[in-house]
Amino acid sequence: MGLLSVTSYSLVECIVGAGAFIWYAYHWMSGYWFSAIEGVHQKYGTVVRIAPNELSFCSTQSLKDIYSHPLSSEWAFLKSSFYDRPFGVASVATTRDPHDHRQQRQSLASGFSTKALREQEDIVHYYVDLFIQQIGNLSKTQSYGVDICEALNWVTFDIIGDLTFGESFDAVKTAKTHHWVSTIVDSQFWGSIIPLSRRVVVVYLLLPFLAFSNLARNFKIHQGLTRAKLANRIAKADKITRADFLQQVIQSRKFSIEALEGQAGTLIVAGSETTATTSVAALYFLAKNPVCLAALQHEVRTTFTSADAITGHSTATLPHLNAVIEESLRLFPPVAIGLPRISPGANVDGHFIPAGVIVSTDNWTLMHDPKYWHDPHAFRPERWIGEGFGDTKGASQPFSLGVRACLGINLAYLEMRVVLAKIIWHYDLQLIDGDRDLLRESTLFGFWKKPPIHMKFNGRENSALGVPDVL
Numbered sequence: 137m138g139l140l141s142v143t144s145y146s147l148v149e150c151i152v153g154a155g156a157f158i159w160y161a162y163h164w165m166s167g168y169w170f171s172a173i174e175g176v177h178q179k180y181g182t183v184v185r186i187a188p189n190e191l192s193f194c195s196t197q198s199l200k201d202i203y204s205h206p207l208s209s210e211w212a213f214l215k216s217s218f219y220d221r222p223f224g225v226a227s228v229a230t231t232r233d234p235h236d237h238r239q240q241r242q243s244l245a246s247g248f249s250t251k252a253l254r255e256q257e258d259i260v261h262y263y264v265d266l267f268i269q270q271i272g273n274l275s276k277t278q279s280y281g282v283d284i285c286e287a288l289n290w291v292t293f294d295i296i297g298d299l300t301f302g303e304s305f306d307a308v309k310t311a312k313t314h315h316w317v318s319t320i321v322d323s324q325f326w327g328s329i330i331p332l333s334r335r336v337v338v339v340y341l342l343l344p345f346l347a348f349s350n351l352a353r354n355f356k357i358h359q360g361l362t363r364a365k366l367a368n369r370i371a372k373a374d375k376i377t378r379a380d381f382l383q384q385v386i387q388s389r390k391f392s393i394e395a396l397e398g399q400a401g402t403l404i405v406a407g408s409e410t411t412a413t414t415s416v417a418a419l420y421f422l423a424k425n426p427v428c429l430a431a432l433q434h435e436v437r438t439t440f441t442s443a444d445a446i447t448g449h450s451t452a453t454l455p456h457l458n459a460v461i462e463e464s465l466r467l468f469p470p471v472a473i474g475l476p477r478i479s480p481g482a483n484v485d486g487h488f489i490p491a492g493v494i495v496s497t498d499n500w501t502l503m504h505d506p507k508y509w510h511d512p513h514a515f516r517p518e519r520w521i522g523e524g525f526g527d528t529k530g531a532s533q534p535f536s537l538g539v540r541a542c543l544g545i546n547l548a549y550l551e552m553r554v555v556l557a558k559i560i561w562h563y564d565l566q567l568i569d570g571d572r573d574l575l576r577e578s579t580l581f582g583f584w585k586k587p588p589i590h591m592k593f594n595g596r597e598n599s600a601l602g603v604p605d606v607l
């Protein structure tokens with residue numbers, strides 16, 4: 137086993153354990169945790185001790201052992217205190233209690249069903265079409281083009297805002313990030329101190345001085361806006377007939393306002409930054425890899441005769457498009473860390489892990505492990521087509537597995553397919569600052585903090601823009 141064994145403690149181990157705290161805290165807050173943990177796995181093997189009571193794994197077996205559906209509830213690896221937040225009510229993503237989680241997930245299920253997704257698709261197209269027109273306009277008027285890291289947040293937050301609150305943030309229309317969204321994005325650094333404080337006692341004690349005022353202020357702004365938007369949404373509940381995320385939850389009248397706020401806040405964050413990050417990565421990697429871009433252009437531009445034909449269904453079987461998305465999810469996973477769970481006292485990848493020890497499988501490392509992937513740090517979408525390079529594709533699980541797997545997976549795939557296919561159908565891509573390096577310049581604080589990536593979207597002659605005339 138790696139850094140230290142967990143089964144026996146000696147004085148030496150305690151001292152080295154304290155060192156592990158410092159090592160962990162330093163790398164966690166540096167923004168380069170993904171690279172540090174990949175390095176120690178390469179050096180010490182598939183299991184390493186990253187804090188006194190915590191192990192990181194990187195094998196497909198550990199993924200199955202920790203996250204897949206347990207044989208019975210007593211064998212479940214439950215979420216750890218990493219997920220606890222100092223403010224607000226626990227939501228479907230943060231609650232640790234399995235009974236509470238089941239109830240919350242069931243109450244949201246109808247908003248994520250296949251039928252709901254069909255009803256929601258028109259909303260997705262509406263904002264994507266506006267977005268297509270907006271990036272084309274900005275590409276003509278701004279010499280530096282469009283910062284795709286910012287612009288893709290406009291469209292994903294507008295879609296999720298509409299599906300959660302019945303109204304968007306008007307970000308695509310105004311080509312501006314709503315200040316509520318900026319607050320969420322800006323608070324990432326401070327937000328990542330909370331999980332750290334659960335692992336490092338000193339940080340917990342310093343929390344009030346370090347981050348509390350900043351987090352508390354952001355939380356208040358966030359809560360005030362969520363509350364106002366929620367009040368509007370509840371007032372419209374009788375008029376809204378479509379299956380959005382909150383319709384059934386509001387109508388069931390089982391949830392307090394605070395619980396609804398927690399749910400809405402979680403859905404907005406979980407559903408937008410993630411899809412935006414993958415779409416950014418896909419556009420960036422395509423612009424850097426002309427052969428892959430040409431293959432995708434050929435596929436999209438010969439399959440469809442008009443942009444109206446691009447739908448969630450018609451794009452579901454396009455090999456290149458789906459391969460580009462899978463490869464972007466693997467190479468630049470939106471959820472790149474290991475998701476901590478508490479061992480019930482069970483085997484993980486052949487090691488018996490005593491009850492109470494925290495374990496995770498590190499997503500980034502697994503998705504870049506040469507044991508599973510040929511040329512792991514390269515963008516090679518063809519690995520997802522047919523036999524590819526014989527990679528172990530199960531080593532990429534960007535949406536996680538089991539009972540706590542992503543609730544929005546189908547919506548996420550639909551959104552990413554439609555956004556990418558419509559961009560490729562309408563525009564040729566031009567990276568403005570070719571020296572920018574998305575992978576080297578991004579830092580990880582829960583979500584990725586990405587550098588600006590400026591791109592121009594130059595219209596193809598035959599792409600009549602079928603977009604609503606509301607800009």
Ligand code: HEM
Binds near residue numbers: 228230241414535536
């Ligand atoms: C590329 C896009 C996305 C990726 C990679 C992604 C990934 C994930 C992952 C890895 C988890 C598990 C987190 C954990 O165990 O701590 C998760 C949970 C979740 N995701 Fe997503 N997600 C994406 C898009 C979405 C969308 C569009 C929604 C819709 C609102 C969404 C809603 C949720 C919710 C509600 C949970 C909590 C599920 C539970 O605990 O039962 N996600 N997601």
